[in-house]
Amino acid sequence: xxxxxxxxxxxxxxxxxxxxxxxxxxGVSASGAGDAIxxxxxxxxxxxxxxxxxxxxxLLGGTFVFPEGALLALTGSDFGATLDGKTVExxxxxxxxxxxxxxLGPTRSGARCYLCVRGGIAVESFLGSASTxxxxxxxxxxxxxxxxxDVLDTxxxxxxxxxxxxxxxxxxxxxxxxxxxxTPGPQSDWFDEASHRLFYGSMYRVAEDxxxxxxxxxxxxxxxxPDGGGMVSEGVALGAIQMPEGGQxxxxxxxxxxxxxxxxxxxxxxxxxxxxGQLRPRDEIRFERVDWETARDLLRQQEEFLASEELILE
Amino acid sequence: MDLAAGMRxxxxxxxxxxxxxxxEQLSEEGRSKDRPLQKQGRDEVGAGRTxxxxxxxxxxxxxxxxxVRKLLRLLELEPVASVRNLHPAYCSxxxxxxxxxxxxxxxxxxxxxxxxxxxxxxxxxxxxxxIPVCYGGEFGADLAEVCALRGLTEAQAIELHASAEYLVYxxxxxxGFAYLGELPxxxxxxxxxxxxxxxxxxxxxxxxxxxxxxxFATPGGWRLLGRTPMAMFRxxxxxxxxxxxxxxxxxxxxxxxxxxxxxxEWV
Numbered sequence: 138x139x140x141x142x143x144x145x146x147x148x149x150x151x152x153x154x155x156x157x158x159x160x161x162x163x164g165v166s167a168s169g170a171g172d173a174i175x176x177x178x179x180x181x182x183x184x185x186x187x188x189x190x191x192x193x194x195x196l197l198g199g200t201f202v203f204p205e206g207a208l209l210a211l212t213g214s215d216f217g218a219t220l221d222g223k224t225v226e227x228x229x230x231x232x233x234x235x236x237x238x239x240x241l242g243p244t245r246s247g248a249r250c251y252l253c254v255r256g257g258i259a260v261e262s263f264l265g266s267a268s269t270x271x272x273x274x275x276x277x278x279x280x281x282x283x284x285x286x287d288v289l290d291t292x293x294x295x296x297x298x299x300x301x302x303x304x305x306x307x308x309x310x311x312x313x314x315x316x317x318x319x320t321p322g323p324q325s326d327w328f329d330e331a332s333h334r335l336f337y338g339s340m341y342r343v344a345e346d347x348x349x350x351x352x353x354x355x356x357x358x359x360x361x362x363p364d365g366g367g368m369v370s371e372g373v374a375l376g377a378i379q380m381p382e383g384g385q386x387x388x389x390x391x392x393x394x395x396x397x398x399x400x401x402x403x404x405x406x407x408x409x410x411x412x413x414g415q416l417r418p419r420d421e422i423r424f425e426r427v428d429w430e431t432a433r434d435l436l437r438q439q440e441e442f443l444a445s446e447e448l449i450l451e
Numbered sequence: 452m453d454l455a456a457g458m459r460x461x462x463x464x465x466x467x468x469x470x471x472x473x474x475e476q477l478s479e480e481g482r483s484k485d486r487p488l489q490k491q492g493r494d495e496v497g498a499g500r501t502x503x504x505x506x507x508x509x510x511x512x513x514x515x516x517x518x519v520r521k522l523l524r525l526l527e528l529e530p531v532a533s534v535r536n537l538h539p540a541y542c543s544x545x546x547x548x549x550x551x552x553x554x555x556x557x558x559x560x561x562x563x564x565x566x567x568x569x570x571x572x573x574x575x576x577x578x579x580x581x582i583p584v585c586y587g588g589e590f591g592a593d594l595a596e597v598c599a600l601r602g603l604t605e606a607q608a609i610e611l612h613a614s615a616e617y618l619v620y621x622x623x624x625x626x627g628f629a630y631l632g633e634l635p636x637x638x639x640x641x642x643x644x645x646x647x648x649x650x651x652x653x654x655x656x657x658x659x660x661x662x663x664x665x666x667f668a669t670p671g672g673w674r675l676l677g678r679t680p681m682a683m684f685r686x687x688x689x690x691x692x693x694x695x696x697x698x699x700x701x702x703x704x705x706x707x708x709x710x711x712x713x714x715x716e717w718v
Contacts, residue, residue: 158547159535160536162695163622163684163695164624167536189578192599272626272667273667273684275686275691320466323463323465369541371541372623375466395622395623396623396624407467407469412460429464432550433554436551
């Protein structure tokens, strides 16, 4: 057991694990890390179970002090981290000595950086998950983003862990994509051929007001299909790409609404969810259609790669 | 597959790890419509929409929704391994599953067994709940306009809204948001053309033939008639949400003084 003192929270920092499934009938989405792969890898680097809770920082990182020391790892995007002024390498476990200060700044790459500590962040588990669901105030640390002065407990550890590092090949393989692969959405065939050509042939920019609920895109407007406005609300999947009146797509993300009434032209494949979590405002993306079998294979391959021994260097 | 009472269940892949089950009414020719219930007004909470409300197809919605609730119930009582989450709606159920352990086709096969037994499923006795509402004034910013649109006095509109017992079709959009229907015909009003950027928690709104209470301050396009001091979603309450799918709900008009008193009492 140790603690982490939050000297600066950063722009938007929450406690996240792999999410809380099962509350769909109450209208609560799963939440969880936006880039679950970075969180899982960070946990492996410090010897935690893959689903241990870590801190998810967004665009601008915080400043944290470890009064009792900690074994930690930073994964995801490069937020220019230093430990007592010394540059910290991403994807590498390192020891913070008692009283040392970890300082992160603005991102130099993608949207999210994860801080994983040996033992995990210890918050009260709510229905089996530590994930913060901000809108409802569920889970995490008091159900909210961290503030200056917060003190977080870390979980029990069993002493030493070897310093681990992610292989260069793994970092390369897991690099976030800007071309997102998608399967057809439930209303895909409501859109005509011309709309599909536009959608798959255009570049979209991530809008400023994107967040964990959804990524709003700006670009070529896709005309609403005839009767598209008359749709009855239905359950929506993570990564669903819905087309509202203005024809500017919205990708539903980890704290998504659970149901919606807009036609969905496509759905980002599960193997590319972690890439969604690293998209920043103004990033430019495209969509590429794959079939169901390919989507399944890509997910399976990704999981096999994540489970492989060569991933982590001791 | 065909179900009793002229209903049909249809499967649709929603994503690589989710499957939609739609319940739809077979039309007179025995053929289902391509898009079930498309004539009902869209019920997106945050959306703006203009134009006259179209007539609801009541029978179909209630019947289909009962199938949704029964399938949800069966899946909760007898969970399927590898199913992770369930998102019910008016006449559909989205089922999230783990694609590393199950294919869409395998889930469909299992669900056919559940659908065959759907009529055996016993829904729990509905709970009857009352929600106190202070109508009009600053709490019901759209009450006057709804009255103007529908040729009602405020007292009539309030009486109409409080006269019906509503069914909780499902909870969706945000935590604890109950889609309630059906609104008395005389109150049916289209949603706002431009949604508000922020609607206060507890606001009671109408849209098309639906009504509902905003559990949290969110953007919203429903027309606001009043506000309740009751918390719709609390993390420190068993069950979290005040309302559950299948509940029956009535609204009770209260004065501004009573609102203030209850708000104080319930904080």
